Amino acid sequence: MMMMREPMRIYLMSALIGLSAVSQGQEAVLEAAANVVYSEADTSGFKEPQRQMNDLSIWDSERFQKAFLGSYGVNADIEPRVTVVEQEQMQKVLDVLSEEDSMEKALKLLTKYNKEASSAIFDFTIANLHFQMDELEVALRFYEQAIEKFPNFRRAYKNAGLIQVRNGAFKKALPYLTKTVELGGHTSLAYGLLGYAYGSTDQHLSAESAYRMAILLDPETVDWQLGLARSLFKQQKYGDAASLCGSLIEKNPESADFWLLQANAYLGMKQPMRAAENYEYVNLMGKATAESMTMLADIYVNEERWDLAADSYLRAYEIDNGENPSKPLRAAKILAARGALKESKRMLNRVAERKASLVEADLKELLKLQARVMVSEGGGEDVVQVLEEVVAVDPLDGEALMLLAQHYGRNVPEKAIFYYERAANVEKHEAEAKLRHGQLLVGQSKYQDAIPLLRRAYELKPRSDLEDYLKQVERIAKSRR
Incomplete structure (x- = not known):
């Protein structure tokens, strides 16, 4: 955070003057001075929030910055005063702060004056200066010292809570923020951050209540409304969440969130096509993410809109700049399993354009999926070449062995049996290999030989359809003895 600029310094000076004026009953003077400075405060020195807080915009708002600067004032009813000697010491600090580049000098002077028995105002002021310089851990330590000296120091609780939220320490922030409210800090910021902290610790009912209070006090801040919508969603109050989002969209139609x-x-x-409309609109806005396009594609798969699914999967791949091939490979596998071979080939061909840069695992997956599509289409030697390339890379690749066996099962059963036996040695594929091998023998009318294979397949993965099939084969085998 940049050093505070002149208007901000004027405010601090006014607040510190107020420390000496309070004991004279002149709180109104301080309030008037603060209000004048609010209209011209230059708060451009505030730093952007940390990464985990990027979805809150309030850190950059003028209202938040003014509220923080306002914490230099004094609430004589519930917060510590200063003695006459301490007033004189603060006056000296004020003189230093009237100079250019004075923050460090002021801190040294405050540190000199701050003793164990000194007013908590000293610790609090030191903390505020460190907060403005973005030295958050140091600031937090001094806020805690101020609270230890004066347990009802509401402003210290509030600012300590702000730091914990900024740091993403939401569980630690909760005691500070709840104490702020308990001591009378009923502000939209306190409730809004309380809602955010509750939501971030999976206390969504409490988050909903806090966000509703924040919105009651400040209906214009979008962060609180979005937080409420998220808390409703997390509680599976989907209808309420969708309705609230509709209101937010009317006010902010360009917000993809x-x-x-x-x-x-x-x-x-359970209204996937309405969801698809939203995802499509976000894509038209140019704000789609790889995740949102993948969600859209999955919807289209479930609706058996294969062409639209492939388009969406490819769009997700483009958004990722082709740097995550495992996602389109997964998509191609899904499409192939659903019988959408044409669309699956589109996906695989796009990934194959970057074949040279694929890691071994992705290369194997690409080759196997290409082979699977070829087998489904009745491919010939091309598929054999691809599958043998996979097996050469990994001789224990059960899926490739199974595909080779299925390919040869049409015309060269001896080779098919060879590959089924190899695949059966791979634990993950043993059940399927035994089943396919047994079915191949049944097709050759070798029922007695097929029975042990089918029984083993059933032992590994019991299924009612397989049980029925095994009984039929056993009856036929018995009738032909």
């Missing part, structure tokens, strides 16, 4: 959250609510309401 609202459209995406409403889409998630629609999914919770």
Whole structure:
């Protein structure tokens, strides 16, 4: 955080003057001075929030910055006063702060004056200066010292809570923020951050209550409304969340967050095509993410809209700049399993454009999926070449062995049996390999030989359909003895 600029310094000076004036009954003078400075305060020195807080915009708002600067004032009813000697010491600090680049000098002077028996105002002021310089851990330590000296120091609780939220330490922030409210700090900021901290610790009912209070006091801040929508969603109150998001979208139609959250609510309401409309609109806005396009594609898969699914999967791949091939490979596998071979090939061909840069695991997956599609289409030697390339890389790749066996099962059963036996040695594929091998023998009318294989397959993975099939084979085998 940059050093505070001149208007901010004027405010601090006014507040410190107020420390000496309070004992004379002149709180109104301090309040008037503060209000004048609010209209011209330069708060551009405030630093952007840390990464975990990027979804809160209040840190940059003028209202928040003024509220923080306002913490230099004094609430004589519940917060510590200063003695006459301490007033004189603070006056000297004020003189230093009237100079350019004076923050460090002021801190040294405050540290000199701050003793164990000194007013908590000293610790609090030191903490505020460190807060403005973005030295948050140091600031927190001095806020805690101020609280130890004066246990009902509301402003110290509030600012300590702000630091914990800024640091993403939400569980630690809760005691500070709840104490702030308990001591009468009924502000939208206190309730809003309380809601955020509750939501971040999975206390969503409490988060909902806090956000509703924040909105009651400040209906214009979007962060609190979005937080309320998220807390409703987390409680599976999908209808309420979708309705609230609709209101937010009317006010802020260009905010992708609202459209995406409403889409998630629609999914919770079992209305996938309404969710798809939202995802499509976000894509048209140019604000789609790889995750949102993948969600859209999955919706289209479930609706058997294979072409739209492939388009969405490819769009997600483009957003990722082709740096995560495992996602389109997963998509191609899903499409192939659903029989959408044409669309699966589109995905695989796109990934194959970067074949040279694929890691071994992704390369194997690409080759196996290409082979699977070829086998489904009745491919010939091309598929054999691809699968043998996979087996050469990994001789225990059970999936490749199974695909080779299925390919040869049409015309060269001896080779098919060879590969089924190899695949059966891979634990993950033993059940399927035994089943396919047994079915191949049944197709050759070798029922007695097939029975042990089918029984083993059933032992490994019991299924009612397989049980029925095994009984039929046993009856036929018995009738032909």
